[in-house]
Structure formats: structure tokens, C-alpha cells
Amino acid sequence: MEDDVDEESFRRIHAVCTRLLDQNCPEPLSKRVKELTAVLQDVDAPQLQSIHLAVTYPLRLLLRRPNLSDSDYKAVLDSLANLFDRCRIEQWSSIRDLLTQILFVMSQHDKELVLAPALRCIHSLCVEIQENTTLADECYNEENLPALGHRTSVLLHVLKNENGAQGLDTRRLAAQCLLLSVSPRSHALPSISENHGIAGTVASILPGILLGAVQCAIADYTTNHNLVVDCLQLCAQTVCLVMNDVEYDYCCGNEENPPSAKKGLRVAQTKEWFATTANNIQKLLKTLCSRLAKADSSTVREALLRLLLRLTTECERALSEAIDGCVIDCAVLLRNDAYASVCASAERVLNAIKSSPTERSQRLRTKLTGAAFDLCTRLPTLVRAQSSDGGRLALDQLIGVLTTLGSDGIQLFGLSSAHMQRLLTSLVQIIHFDYGRLAISSSTDNGTTEFDVLKRLPLKFQLDGSQISGVIELLYRHADHAVLFDYLLEGFESSSSTELAYAYLLCCALKSAGKEISSQDHTLIHDASRSCVGRLQTLQLDLLPVDSAIRDTSLATGRDSVLACLLLSAIAQCALVLTTDSTVLLELTLDCLYAVLERVATGQWLVRETALASLRSIAIANCLPDACDLLLAHGDFLVHSVGVRMRQMDENRRAPLVLAAALDLCESAEMYGHVKEMVGELLLAVDTHHERWCLLMLRALLSFVNAIGRWFSHLTPDPKQDDVIADDDDVSVSTSADQLSPVDTPKSPQPIVDVVAVLNRTKHLISFSHLPLRLVVLDIVDAGLRAVRQFENDLLPMIHQNWSGLLRRFDDTELIVRSKALSVVATMAEVSGTFVYRRIIDELWPKLERFMVSQATLSADTGQVYEHSAAFKYQKIFFAKIASIFDDIKANSTDIHRLRTVAELYSNDSRQPNELIQTASFVLQRFSEVT
Known part of the structure; x- marks a missing residue:
């Protein structure tokens, strides 16, 4: 094979390798290894492939030397990693020896300087095993199971970082190496039996991998989010490889002749083994879900749901009975997550269970029904707990449970009187209005609809009203309407202590009703409108009987104000729904018109705005453009109602205010x-x-x-x-x-x-x-x-x-009366002109002049507190009105000179309040041309 490499390159490689093994060479080992790496860089990949065994041999010998420094180990491992990146090692014996030697080095050295390049080498070798069928067969052979277990143990030690010496990148590389160990590619599994062989081998190391990955995820879920995602992916891949449906059927399909009898070091994958393993997985999964479902990172929560989805879909036969409860709880909790991607993932998990055979979907329904009832039971306690998020999270979870139940599930839930009563009672117990926050609120939009105004009612315990309305909307959409309204109206009419909460729930139910309703719903809503109008008519906003002590108690924000808002909103919703029956709508309009106008005349802004919005809604329901047209259409009836009540003022003290x-x-x-x-x-x-x-x-x-x-x-x-x-x-x-x-x-x-x-x-x-x-x-x-x-x-x-x-x-002793009187004088001058000239100049001006001159000494150097006094406001109104008065009566220059003299007292005195100086200067500027 050396003939494929040119002679010069081979000579250089041989010389460097010889020097590498020379223990007497004075040159540092790390320098010689780097020289070899540089020489190999000049060799083409095909030529390097032909000599890689000759090159790796001296490097393997170096790894066996004792007492090498960390830098020497790093240099050798870096050289091996670079070599593995450029050529393929196709002999299992070479890979086995290399893995053994590298793992030995890793077990002896825990510094990241050595571990990082060692993990690079292992990662490259695991990729080779994954992509080669022959290597995969050898690796997962029973004879090599101890080596696989040792490799897993070393990698888990790095992953868990028990000594705290490893960095995040090193730990993530260890997780990726573990993932490659349990992720053989499909082309490496030509048959089910061979797949079972690999799965059977991995089954022996399954407990260790799961426990290590779960411990790592729990320890790092608050900081190292990407590492946690890797650990969850490792858990999913390991479990799905060993306990997928195909593997379960293969191992447990033939009870008489099981193919998984225990052989050597491998476990016997029997039904008992699958059941025991499923129970162990359930315990780990519960711990994992309890921690990670509350993680701050949406990436972690989404990765957790991906794990649950894989276990639910790929391991249904082996795990469904054990883990469905835990999976459902976690998915329901995250179904209303703040991030849409997490919500979608949770929805996919629940839909996967719902689409399963009838037995499993029935288990889901039973579990969700029990969870809903349990949540309803614990809801008041959770809302009142010290944690400000407890109530909102519980309501979100309840909405998720009801939504997942679907139409049939909610209908069955609502038909149970115990369930429906428990749900509504729990909602009533948590609805408490924060009157303190409501008292400091203010009106911002006079054009809002009645239910927009209703949303401004602040609830205690930091609850969001939209959550409660969401629960009622689900009940109205899927449950029996007669049952729902019967419970709401009975609770509303039965006790004064709970009528506020039931009125709130009734408004939510009426809001959910559309314009197209059945005849049964028409009757229910008509009955609800009668109850609301009757209660509104009996809700008195008292005025004390004598002028000297009249107090409008509606100015105070309290229980009656909130109840009035709820009743007004409910009446408006009923009117909008009952538009199809003109007779019933006319009856409702005439019954409530006086009571609604009575609330328009109140001094409490929220009640007034809600009443105005209700009038607009009633007008729209009667096909009228606005409230004015509604009053014109029923003007005779309204005036007659006011006249009759005015004849009995003791019982109808607000009748004049209605008019x-x-x-x-x-x-x-x-x-x-x-x-x-x-x-x-x-x-x-x-x-x-x-x-x-x-x-x-x-x-x-x-x-x-x-x-x-x-x-x-x-x-x-x-x-x-x-x-x-x-x-x-x-x-x-x-x-x-x-x-x-x-x-x-x-x-x-x-x-x-x-x-x-x-x-x-x-x-x-x-x-x-x-x-x-x-x-x-x-x-x-x-x-x-x-x-x-x-x-x-x-x-x-x-x-x-x-x-x-x-x-x-x-x-007058009350300066506010003087201010009002001066405004009336300004109106007289505006509408009559010179007719009041003599009266103002001869009779009124001396009084005004005397007060402003004497008050100038009192308002100097007074500070900001004086600006809240009635005297200051009277002085402001004087300067604001007097110029227009003098213009309207066409005052002569002598009169204007007297006015300028008073204005100069304030404009030229820096001790006066700034507003008085500015308004006085404006008067002087306006009459600056008069001599």
C-alpha cells in the first residue's frame, strides 16, 4: 500500500514516526507529534487512507506510555482526531483497540485539555460504527458488550461532570457520543432480528444511560439549556430503540418460544422485563416532568414534549399503561404555555393519545375528567396560596384539561351534577373584586362596549378575568345550556354572599352566546334577562332625604357598584341575543330603561360608563343608531315613568336625576x-x-x-x-x-x-x-x-x-360660589354687551378690586400648597374671565387702567405663583395698546 504514496512523502512520514518512538530524543514529544500532523496534511486523502494503519500504530503506542504530560496527550489525541476526520477505519480490531486506549486515557485524566480531543476521536469512531453494517454487528455483539458498557460509563462520567472540571462543549460532545452509541442507522439494520440484536445489547446499558441523562438534565435545566436538550434526545433515542412497538412484538409475541431468552451478559427481554423497565421509566419521567415543565427556557420545555411524543407514539405497547398519566399531566400543563411552539407540541402529544385505540383514548378521557375534578377541588387553595402564579397556572391547566376533553368529554363532564357543581363552586370561591384598585381607576374610553368595561373589574389574587371567561366559554360551547344556566341562576338568586361571583359567571356565559340561538336557549336567556332586570330594579343607590345632608353613595366604589356593572352588562348581552323576537325585546327594553338611566345619572365612573354602553347595545338591538334615538322612541313611556315615581319621592329619590x-x-x-x-x-x-x-x-x-x-x-x-x-x-x-x-x-x-x-x-x-x-x-x-x-x-x-x-x-363666604358667580357675570357680558357696563364697573368692580389687591399680599411666598386652595382658584378665574368681560362691555381707558394696576401687582411680583404671574401678564398684553 505504501507504493500509492510518493517516495518523498513516505520517507518523511517514516522518519517522523521513527523519531516519535525514540524515547531518547531530546525534542519534546508534543512538538514531534505536531510535526507528524503537519506532514500528514500534505498527503492527499486517498493516499492517507492507504497508510492510516501505519500512522495510527505509533500514536497508539504513545498513548500506552505512562507519565505523559497533559500537553503530550493532547497533541497525540489531536493528531488522531485529525487523522480520523480525513480517512476511514474499516477494521473493527483497530477501532476496538483505539477505543480501549482512548477510554483508558480518559479514565485517568479528567482535565478538559485531554478530554476534548479524546472525545473528538471517540465521536469520529462512533460515526464510523454507525455508518458501517459490519462494524455495527461487531460493536453490538455480545462479546463486545463489556467494552460498550465501559465506554458508556466513561462518557456518562464526563456528561454528569461530577468533579466540576468539564466545560459545556466537552459535556455536549460526550452526550453526542452517547447518542451515536444508541443510534444505528436504518441501513445498518437489514432485518428485525438484527435490529433486535442491537436493541438487546443496548437494553443492558439502558438503565445507566437513562439515569445519567436524567440526573444531568435535572442538574443543569436552569443554566445549560442546550445540554439538557441533548440529554432529553439521548433518553428518547435509547428508550425508543429498546422498547419500540416492533421490538416489543418481536420479544413478547411468542410466549412459548421467546426469542429473548437470557444469553450470557444480555438481559432477557420478556414481558416481565418490559413491565419492570416501564415502571422504572415512569419514575424517572415523573421526576423529569416535575422539574422541566417549569423550566424558564421554552427550548427545554419543547424538548421535553418531543421526548414525551416519541415515547407515546413509538413505545405505545410497552409504556402506555405506565406513563400515560404522567404524559397527560405534563402535556395539559404546557398546553397553555406562553410560547406558541410549546403549546403546539403539547397539543401534538395529546392528539397522539386521543388518536390511539379506544381503550387508550378512554383512559385519557378518564384521566382528564379526574384531573379536572381534582383541579376544581384544589383551585381555591391554589389561588389563595402565597405564590402569585399558582392561581393563574391552575386556571390555565383547567382550561387545557377541558379543551383536551373536547365536545363529548365536556358534555359528559357537565352532565354529572357533582362535576358541574364543583367547577362552578370553585370559580365562585376565587372571584373576589379588588375595590381598592377599582377606586383609583379612571375612565379612558367612553366608546367601549359593555363587556370591555366589564374587563376593567380587577380581581384579587392577580387573576385574569379572561381565564375565567375562557372556562365558561368552553362549558357553554360543549355542555348542556339548560344545566349551565340552571346552576348559574340558582346560585345568583339564592344567596347575597355569592351573587357577585355568579353574576360575573352569568355575564361570561351570555357573552359566549351567539346571535343565532335555539328556541331553548332563547327561553333560558329570556329568563336570565328577567332575573337581571329584577335585581337591578331592587338595587337601590340611596340619597339621603334632605338637601342639607344629601350624599350620593354611588360615588363610593364597592360591592353595589360592581354588581350594577355586572347586571347592566348582562342585560345588554341579553338584548343583543334576543333581537329575533321583537315582543320579548320590547318588553326587556321597557323594563330596564328607567333602571339603566338611573345608573347613567350616578357619579361612579365605571357604573356610568357601563350604563351608557348598555344603552348603546340596547339601541343597536332595537335597530336604532344610538341611545338618543332609543330615548326618542320611548320618550312618552320614560317621562310617564318619571312622573309617576316623582309623585312618590320617598321611594324614588332618583327620579329627577333619571330625567x-x-x-x-x-x-x-x-x-x-x-x-x-x-x-x-x-x-x-x-x-x-x-x-x-x-x-x-x-x-x-x-x-x-x-x-x-x-x-x-x-x-x-x-x-x-x-x-x-x-x-x-x-x-x-x-x-x-x-x-x-x-x-x-x-x-x-x-x-x-x-x-x-x-x-x-x-x-x-x-x-x-x-x-x-x-x-x-x-x-x-x-x-x-x-x-x-x-x-x-x-x-x-x-x-x-x-x-x-x-x-x-x-x-359669599365660600370662594367657590364667587368663582361660579364671576363665570355668570362673564356670560352676562357676552350675551348683553354694554347693557351691564354700569353694573359691572360701578357695583362689581370695587368688590373684585378690593379682593385681588388684599389677596396679593397673602398669595406671595406661599409655595405649592397654596395652589390647591379656593382662593388661588378664584384668582385664576378672575384673570381668565376679566379680560373678556372688559372687552364685551367695551370698557374705557380709565376702567382698563384700573384693571392693569391690579394685574401689575401680580405680574411684577416674582413671589406670586407662576400661574398667576402668567395669567396676569396675559391680561396686560391683551390691553397693552390702551393708554
């Missing part, structure tokens, strides 16, 4: 025809129930006046009629201080007449002792003046009649 909410929502002047008769009743109530209901009636009147301003802003006087009242000097004051003496005043439109009547009947309350009442009256005056601005014959007398009471408000 106010309807007026605020409606943007169409058609609503005036429905509510105009209510104005007289409201004014009569103001006159007769002065001490008890005055404030509530005034709120309704304020909404009415604002609505008139919106609806009839286009109204103007008839141009053919002459206005009688022209300016301030034309007004002749009669002996009565509150009446004018006009001459043949032209008649105004009825809406304007109604506004004037409201102003006339409420002006005396502007000086009432109760603060909220004074503020509402000022708002009514402001809105009324804007509503009649086009009608001077009504506007100017109103200004004249309200002026004296308004002027007294600037001596």
Missing part, C-alpha cells in the same frame, strides 16, 4: 315634545318641597335648560316685531323689586318661555344657605342666559332681576 340623564343624552329637539309638560311639575316640586327635594329638582331643571340651549340654538325673534327693551336705561323698575314694566312685549317661542319660567321660579334660591343649591342655581342662571340670548325682551329683564342676588354672591 336629567335622559335630557343630557338626547341631542334631538323632538324630545322637547315629551318633556315640556314635566317642567311645570318640577317647578311645582321646587315650590312645595323646598326643604326635601329642591336640589334634585334643580338638577333636572338645569339639564332641561341646557337641553333647550342645545336644541333651539337656531331660534331668533320674529324680525317683524320690534323689540321694546333696548338698553339699561329703558328698563323702568316697578314698585316690586323683582318685576319689570315692559310695554306690549312680543311673545317668544314656547321653549324660551319655559326657560324664562325656570329662571323666574328659581332666582330667589341664589341666596339659599345650602352651598350645593346655590351652585346649581348659578349654573341654571348661566345656562338660561345663554338659551335666551337671541331674545332681548326676555334676556335683559332676566339680567336685571338676577343682578342683585348675583352681586351678593361676591360677598
